[in-house]
Amino acid sequence: MNAMNMDRRSWLKASGALVVGFAAGLPNAAAAWTDKPVAGDQVASFLAIDQEGNVTVYVGKVDLGTGVRTGFMQIAAEELDVPLARIRVVEGDTALTPDQGVSYGSLSIQVGGVALRAAAATARRELLSRAAQRLGVPVAGVGVQDGVVVAPTGRVSYAELVRVGGLELKVDTAAPIKPPNARRIVGQAIPRVDIPDKVFGHPGYVHDLKVEGMLHGRPVRPPQMGATAEAVDESSIAHIPGIVRVVHQGAFVGVVAENEWSAVKAARDLKVRWSSWEGLPDQAKIWEHVRASAIAQAQVTQERGDPAAAMAGAARRLSASYDFAIHTHGSMGPSCAVAEFKDGRLTNWSASQGTHNLRKQLAMMLAMPVDQVRCIYLEGAGCYGRNGHEDAAADAALLAKAVGRPVRVQWMRADEHGWDPKGPPHLVDLRAGLDTAGNIVGWESEAFIPKGAGGNVDLTAAELSGAPRESLQSPGNIVHNLALPYALPAVKTTCQRLETTPFRPSWIRTPGRMQNTFANESFLDECAAEAKVDPIDYRLRLLPPEEVRGREVLERVARLANWQKRPSPQRDLTGEWVTGRGVTFCKYELVRTYIAGVAEVSVNRGTGEIRVTHFFCAHDCGQMINPGGVRTQVEGNIIHTLSRTLFEELTYDRGAVTSLDWGSYRVIAFPEVPQITVELIDRPAEAPWGAGEPSAAIVPSAVSNAVFDATGVRMRSVPFLPAKFKAAAQGT
Amino acid sequence: MSQNLAMTVNGRNVSITVDDPDMPLLYALRNELGLTGPHFGCGLGQCGACTVHLDGEAPRSSVLPVASAAGKTSVTLEGLGTPERPHKLQQAFIAEQAVQCGYCANGMIMQSAAFLAKTPRPTEAQVKQELVNNICRCGTHPRVVAAVMRAAAQG
Numbered sequence: 001m002n003a004m005n006m007d008r009r010s011w012l013k014a015s016g017a018l019v020v021g022f023a024a025g026l027p028n029a030a031a032a033w034t035d036k037p038v039a040g041d042q043v044a045s046f047l048a049i050d051q052e053g054n055v056t057v058y059v060g061k062v063d064l065g066t067g068v069r070t071g072f073m074q075i076a077a078e079e080l081d082v083p084l085a086r087i088r089v090v091e092g093d094t095a096l097t098p099d100q101g102v103s104y105g106s107l108s109i110q111v112g113g114v115a116l117r118a119a120a121a122t123a124r125r126e127l128l129s130r131a132a133q134r135l136g137v138p139v140a141g142v143g144v145q146d147g148v149v150v151a152p153t154g155r156v157s158y159a160e161l162v163r164v165g166g167l168e169l170k171v172d173t174a175a176p177i178k179p180p181n182a183r184r185i186v187g188q189a190i191p192r193v194d195i196p197d198k199v200f201g202h203p204g205y206v207h208d209l210k211v212e213g214m215l216h217g218r219p220v221r222p223p224q225m226g227a228t229a230e231a232v233d234e235s236s237i238a239h240i241p242g243i244v245r246v247v248h249q250g251a252f253v254g255v256v257a258e259n260e261w262s263a264v265k266a267a268r269d270l271k272v273r274w275s276s277w278e279g280l281p282d283q284a285k286i287w288e289h290v291r292a293s294a295i296a297q298a299q300v301t302q303e304r305g306d307p308a309a310a311m312a313g314a315a316r317r318l319s320a321s322y323d324f325a326i327h328t329h330g331s332m333g334p335s336c337a338v339a340e341f342k343d344g345r346l347t348n349w350s351a352s353q354g355t356h357n358l359r360k361q362l363a364m365m366l367a368m369p370v371d372q373v374r375c376i377y378l379e380g381a382g383c384y385g386r387n388g389h390e391d392a393a394a395d396a397a398l399l400a401k402a403v404g405r406p407v408r409v410q411w412m413r414a415d416e417h418g419w420d421p422k423g424p425p426h427l428v429d430l431r432a433g434l435d436t437a438g439n440i441v442g443w444e445s446e447a448f449i450p451k452g453a454g455g456n457v458d459l460t461a462a463e464l465s466g467a468p469r470e471s472l473q474s475p476g477n478i479v480h481n482l483a484l485p486y487a488l489p490a491v492k493t494t495c496q497r498l499e500t501t502p503f504r505p506s507w508i509r510t511p512g513r514m515q516n517t518f519a520n521e522s523f524l525d526e527c528a529a530e531a532k533v534d535p536i537d538y539r540l541r542l543l544p545p546e547e548v549r550g551r552e553v554l555e556r557v558a559r560l561a562n563w564q565k566r567p568s569p570q571r572d573l574t575g576e577w578v579t580g581r582g583v584t585f586c587k588y589e590l591v592r593t594y595i596a597g598v599a600e601v602s603v604n605r606g607t608g609e610i611r612v613t614h615f616f617c618a619h620d621c622g623q624m625i626n627p628g629g630v631r632t633q634v635e636g637n638i639i640h641t642l643s644r645t646l647f648e649e650l651t652y653d654r655g656a657v658t659s660l661d662w663g664s665y666r667v668i669a670f671p672e673v674p675q676i677t678v679e680l681i682d683r684p685a686e687a688p689w690g691a692g693e694p695s696a697a698i699v700p701s702a703v704s705n706a707v708f709d710a711t712g713v714r715m716r717s718v719p720f721l722p723a724k725f726k727a728a729a730q731g732t
Numbered sequence: 733m734s735q736n737l738a739m740t741v742n743g744r745n746v747s748i749t750v751d752d753p754d755m756p757l758l759y760a761l762r763n764e765l766g767l768t769g770p771h772f773g774c775g776l777g778q779c780g781a782c783t784v785h786l787d788g789e790a791p792r793s794s795v796l797p798v799a800s801a802a803g804k805t806s807v808t809l810e811g812l813g814t815p816e817r818p819h820k821l822q823q824a825f826i827a828e829q830a831v832q833c834g835y836c837a838n839g840m841i842m843q844s845a846a847f848l849a850k851t852p853r854p855t856e857a858q859v860k861q862e863l864v865n866n867i868c869r870c871g872t873h874p875r876v877v878a879a880v881m882r883a884a885a886q887g
Binding site: 064065066067191192194195196198199200201202203204205207208241242259260261262265330331332333334379380381382384410412413628632635636637638639640643661662663667668669670671673675676 | 751752755756759762763767768769770771772773774775776778779781808809810813814815818822825826829831832833834835836837838841857859860861863864865866867868869870871872873874875876877
């Protein structure tokens, strides 16, 4: 993979031009921290063109297995008119790439790609201007073929133009980009560049990195999350060959060994006397615990009219509570990182979503100047948010510092399931009033969710060892989409931001937007059923007239799914297996990507088993850089979220997580994956919006609504386990 | 007490020196032989990321003692095919773009390759059942099934 092939990046300024050299092998800490610009307003921060005409793209956003690397290449290739094969991408290296924030929130293309596009468009305009001057023709008279500017009077390559004049330009965000009808590469389903290496097993993951003299470390986490290590018996692992060091700082314990298997065995066998800690709530009473948590702030996210008065005077009133379980990221590969101290400086390789932030966190933990730390991104297993990568990076840094040699840390499965930060418990109360015709006259909702936003999640190693940390609570921007896209006459949506939540929270794919959309779109379905109106018609009536694109995704998904208009539930509720369909609409964060989905389900009324048989999605994220990439993201969103909706739930006792493997944390299996039909709407003249998360938001409510349609039973608690169906059916 | 274990890996005869014959084969493949195709996923035999071929079967190398591979023939993803001589499943995974993060892809391909060797013309339902204990978190499942069916159709 690209990042792995760039060893010893040697930067030099030759005749004012930036030149990057490549050599085979793995990244090496000996590579100098460079003087390459990384400021977000400089073209040379994003682009370099070498003397052979090869283009290197530098981006702060990273490819987390989503395919954005290919998208970045397409954007640069398109604006510069350079073949894709001549483009390389460097991602998330604090010494080389601009800080473009964390790769989350479906912003890699929308923000990161657009910034790269502006840099490339600025470079193109400048290079064409220089070429025109040199060739003695007006700018309108030159064209570009494969990185060579061509005019009737002659040709000159980008390489030559950059060698002479450099690329030291300020990015002009108004520089003209290629119009849709001139695009040849952007908008095409170009196959992903990373896939061949992955199917042939070539090294590329951070897990594959080897640094000279590297040792292997493993953390030994407390058996109860708040326990501290009172005593460590090093003799308990004396029989294991190759042990280098046992590191014990407060509640942080780790082992370092010459080889990986010895480190694994040592971490498993090391005898530690831990203090006792039972600070977690009773899982059976988690929602009582959430309701009883102290409220830091009541955050009103939408307010119009007087919903309380409207509901008081309503002909019919509905109320319901929706809850969404605590989830783990559950990455396929346990988190991994390599750290090396050399000459007082730390190089840290990890699969962090935000190496620039991680750099500051590591510097703080280690009491080092930030500029003495370099964090380099290498791909990991899909993370779907802030999983354990940063924590493994911190473990590796602590252990490497302790032993004075490079250390690779890879967590075991139980470390990942037990200690990655969790998607917090999410509870929403809703109330609505309907008039005699079934129209909503008032709507109120309250979400009970932890305070905090995106940003940094504290490093576990810092917390356990008592090192400096920011003490932030960062669950992601989980307030989004409690506000509604509909033209309700009176509405108030409030996020009760809780001081605490049982587990260190972080964002997991579609944080908050998913849970709030689950509550809103299911409760809206309750209103439609109460009004005895077809659920799609009900939504179309509520959408304001200016929401043309919103109406379109709903109308398209209705056609795609061959939707038969009728109110829910369906009429024949007898028989062991019954079928139904449910719809959901979402305008992501009320400002971008539009999605509508239809789920078709089969439900066994006796056992409570829910099978999703077909999922349809109509998707409008504006311009698509790579429709193939968008399609795979949408498919992934649907399947991942079906897994979360139907099966996933963290379990824990009073001291720690107990769902520590794939047996106790059940996820979707091949036979349970439904047929998926996706319709992508391409709008090449519009802005490119995100696609990595939005379609996940529509899944839980579409399934809940389909179960209701099939059975008349309303599923208001994720995951939709058979026992919950049976309990809900008894209550109906 | 270290000992030498002789085995054939990807067509090469190799000798591996180990301190502990109970060390899982995966660590020998990745760390001693530099084979990065098989991945550590769970070390419990639940997810499939570490799958290799051993005398035609498709065991999980993170729970298989290295000593039990001694004298036998192992094949990893690297040995299954190369860019120059790809296995039909590797071609099919590229054609179907059946990879996102790719961490599970080794298991998907290796499990399916052993399966197709014995069941060359499977139904989709058989493929899904064969992969029931292979986990993917990115949601590539339909493309993986399509890739296996595509490879099967090539005979």
